[in-house]
Amino acid sequence: MREITFAEATLEAMAEEMERDPRVFVMGEDIARQGGIFGQFKGLPQKFGYDRVRDTPISETTIVGSGVGAALAGMRPVVDMHFVDFVGIAMDEIYNQMAKVRYMFGGQATVPVVLRAPDGITQSAAAQHSQSLEAWFLHVPGLKVVIPSNPADAKGLLKSAIRDDNPVLYFENKVLYRQKGPVPEDEYLTPIGQANVVKEGKDVTIVSYSITLQKCIEAAKRLEQEGINVEVIDLRTIVPMDKETIYNSVKKTKHLVIAHEAVKTGGVGAEIAAAVAEDVIEYLDGPIMRLGGKFTPIPFSPALEKIWPPSVEDIYSAVKQII
Amino acid sequence: MNSIDKELLIKMYMNMVKIRRFEEKANELFLNGEIPGFVHLYIGEEAIATGVMFNLNTDDYITSTHRGHGHTISKGAELKPMMAEIMGKKTGYCHGKGGSMHIADFKVGMLGANGVVGGGFAIATGAALAAKLRGSKQVAVCFFGDGASNRGTFHESLNMASAWRLPVIFVCENNQYASTTPYRTTTSVENIADRAIGYSIPGVVANGNDVFDVYEVAKAAVERAREGGGPTLIEAKTYRIKGHFVGDPEMYRTKEEVNEHFENDDPIKNFKSQVLRRGELTDEEMDDIDKRVADEIKEAVEYGRKSPYPEPEEIYDDLYV
Numbered sequence: 001m002r003e004i005t006f007a008e009a010t011l012e013a014m015a016e017e018m019e020r021d022p023r024v025f026v027m028g029e030d031i032a033r034q035g036g037i038f039g040q041f042k043g044l045p046q047k048f049g050y051d052r053v054r055d056t057p058i059s060e061t062t063i064v065g066s067g068v069g070a071a072l073a074g075m076r077p078v079v080d081m082h083f084v085d086f087v088g089i090a091m092d093e094i095y096n097q098m099a100k101v102r103y104m105f106g107g108q109a110t111v112p113v114v115l116r117a118p119d120g121i122t123q124s125a126a127a128q129h130s131q132s133l134e135a136w137f138l139h140v141p142g143l144k145v146v147i148p149s150n151p152a153d154a155k156g157l158l159k160s161a162i163r164d165d166n167p168v169l170y171f172e173n174k175v176l177y178r179q180k181g182p183v184p185e186d187e188y189l190t191p192i193g194q195a196n197v198v199k200e201g202k203d204v205t206i207v208s209y210s211i212t213l214q215k216c217i218e219a220a221k222r223l224e225q226e227g228i229n230v231e232v233i234d235l236r237t238i239v240p241m242d243k244e245t246i247y248n249s250v251k252k253t254k255h256l257v258i259a260h261e262a263v264k265t266g267g268v269g270a271e272i273a274a275a276v277a278e279d280v281i282e283y284l285d286g287p288i289m290r291l292g293g294k295f296t297p298i299p300f301s302p303a304l305e306k307i308w309p310p311s312v313e314d315i316y317s318a319v320k321q322i323i
Numbered sequence: 324m325n326s327i328d329k330e331l332l333i334k335m336y337m338n339m340v341k342i343r344r345f346e347e348k349a350n351e352l353f354l355n356g357e358i359p360g361f362v363h364l365y366i367g368e369e370a371i372a373t374g375v376m377f378n379l380n381t382d383d384y385i386t387s388t389h390r391g392h393g394h395t396i397s398k399g400a401e402l403k404p405m406m407a408e409i410m411g412k413k414t415g416y417c418h419g420k421g422g423s424m425h426i427a428d429f430k431v432g433m434l435g436a437n438g439v440v441g442g443g444f445a446i447a448t449g450a451a452l453a454a455k456l457r458g459s460k461q462v463a464v465c466f467f468g469d470g471a472s473n474r475g476t477f478h479e480s481l482n483m484a485s486a487w488r489l490p491v492i493f494v495c496e497n498n499q500y501a502s503t504t505p506y507r508t509t510t511s512v513e514n515i516a517d518r519a520i521g522y523s524i525p526g527v528v529a530n531g532n533d534v535f536d537v538y539e540v541a542k543a544a545v546e547r548a549r550e551g552g553g554p555t556l557i558e559a560k561t562y563r564i565k566g567h568f569v570g571d572p573e574m575y576r577t578k579e580e581v582n583e584h585f586e587n588d589d590p591i592k593n594f595k596s597q598v599l600r601r602g603e604l605t606d607e608e609m610d611d612i613d614k615r616v617a618d619e620i621k622e623a624v625e626y627g628r629k630s631p632y633p634e635p636e637e638i639y640d641d642l643y644v
């Protein structure tokens with residue numbers, strides 16, 4: 001199969017959906033003239049015009065809020081947050097407006113808006129340009145949250161997100177943008193709400209997503225050499241969460257480790273651990289281990305930045321500890 | 324111009340050259356891989372921080388931006404811990420936690436650069452509120468870009484500062500671009516200073532490439548604020564000579580456009596030609612300052628290079644008191 005980068009995969013998804021549906025348009029800072037700071041919008045205005053690919057003022061509140069308004073008025077906007085770190089500027093527009101409009105007004109409205117947000121640590125971007133904030137939105141009923149780990153899912157999930165009649169937050173990791181992977185040429189959709197078992201195993205389940213999945217696969221390879229057979233699950237969607245895939249795996253392996261780059265405390269791992277404890281604890285043969293970023297802002301210095309997120313070694317040790 | 328004596332002229336020149344050389348060095352070190360992260364250079368905008376800051380006292384406050392080296396130097400920070408900070412070293416102002424986008428020196432009232440555009444408006448407003456509550460006669464200055472003027476915090480801060488007559492000066496550095504976006508394509512007004520009318524405060528346009536003009540405009544605003552007259556919005560018109568950040572491919576403008584500005588309207592050249600014409604400083608005096616600055620930059624780089632990185636256990640330091 002041909003290989004393209006994660007950024008190119010998202011670009012194909014945008015182009016295909018904009019081609020297919022004239023209601024789809026995109027707006028954000030520096031996306032038209034520059035093609036996005038990570039090249040993830042390159043060429044779109046040439047194809048679809050500057051009306052449908054819009055450079056906005058630095059006004060995150062209104063970028064998101066007007067996306068909600070345009071969706072209520074019959075369009076299918078994609079709004080770009082530049083860096084997920086700025087999403088708080090538009091927080092009310094997300095959790096009080098975008099998420100609630102449909103339910104609060106008794107199902108009269110649909111809000112087909114997609115919010116794209118680059119996240120994750122890269123090259124000392126420091127405390128305000130490095131975060132992973134997906135867990136905040138797990139706590140807000142009414143939103144869907146997707147977080148792909150590879151180019152094929154990036155494309156398939158973005159297309160599904162644009163076609164979804166619910167608001168979808170789409171988190172894309174900055175380091176993943178440049179990575180290549182196989183992506184089918186024929187059209188396809190990746191369903192929202194389905195996890196992917198990327199490697200089968202019988203001794204321990206590791207649940208992860210986004211960039212950290214690669215570290216889990218690395219750790220799994222080392223563990224295999226010691227005869228520990230690891231099952232690795234890529235969550236792909238955080239809301240709605242595919243608990244069934246996680247539970248089936250845990251029932252088989254009886255051991256669970258969860259790893260993500262976002263701060264461990266109050267993270268997605270906490271929700272998974274709680275759900276597993278609530279529903280299938282009787283299958284477990286050991287404690288659930290969670291790995292995540294340290295409980296500090298992300299430090300600038302490369303010497304500190306590199307030890308902030310969980311490492312392959314940390315994931316490996318966590319498995320060893322419970323097996 | 325009689326409010327500017329020779330001593331002040333020398334300080335102003337030295338400050339502008341210090342910023343220029345610091346930034347040129349930062350550019351070089353970044354490309355060398357010695358400075359990590361994002362670096363946004365203040366080259367071409369030196370007259371603004373300089374002209375404003377020589378109206379301030381050490382205990383006055385400023386808030387800065389992602390393009391903050393010039394503000395930091397002008398407020399009185401030292402080059403050694405600045406250089407160490409942007410290199411990610413333990414001896415830096417923030418012990419390597421902040422970097423270029425988050426440099427600060429609270430000892431001299433520099434309340435922080437900011438990675439979030441428009442993050443400084445409310446903080447400067449709050450610092451001014453503190454000064455007013457204490458009756459201390461301190462003022463606060465908020466530096467921000469043309470792009471930042473479109474953040475909601477601009478509106479909320481200017482309104483509250485005006486309604487409460489707070490001693491704060493909002494200084495817009497209009498360098499024509501918000502990263503890749505020419506400001507006129509996303510901004511409703513030709514002059515950002517025109518927005519002052521909506522807040523019942525003075526709005527003044529200054530030539531941001533003329534340190535004397537900035538100095539005089541800021542002087543009036545600072546005096547007004549200290550005397551309880553409330554905020555002023557200053558728009559200093561300038562041009563961003565370098566890319567948005569070091570490494571910017573600059574696909575959104577031509578080399579000719581940049582050169583035209585740099586050749587014809589460089590704030591340091593403008594200063595030199597004015598003081599030479601008026602016979603206020605000589606070439607020799609300025610050359611001598613250039614040499615002193617060059618030495619200081621060299622020492623700062625050596626200090627940064629020699630300094631150690633933070634130890635792993637320092638990662639948890641300073642989260643709480």
Ligand SMILES: Cc1ncc(C[n+]2csc(CCOP(=O)(O)OP(=O)(O)O)c2C)c(N)n1
Pocket residue numbers: 029058060082086089363388389390438439440441467468469470471472496498500501502563567
């Ligand atoms: C809230 C927020 N939105 C977007 C960004 C990304 N960003 C960093 S600098 C910048 C442009 C800022 O333009 P301006 O305010 O004119 O300042 P300049 O860079 O020209 O000094 C943008 C969009 C950010 N850091 N913070």
Ligand SMILES: [Mg+2]
Pocket residue numbers: 468469470496497498499500501502
């Ligand atoms: Mg600007």
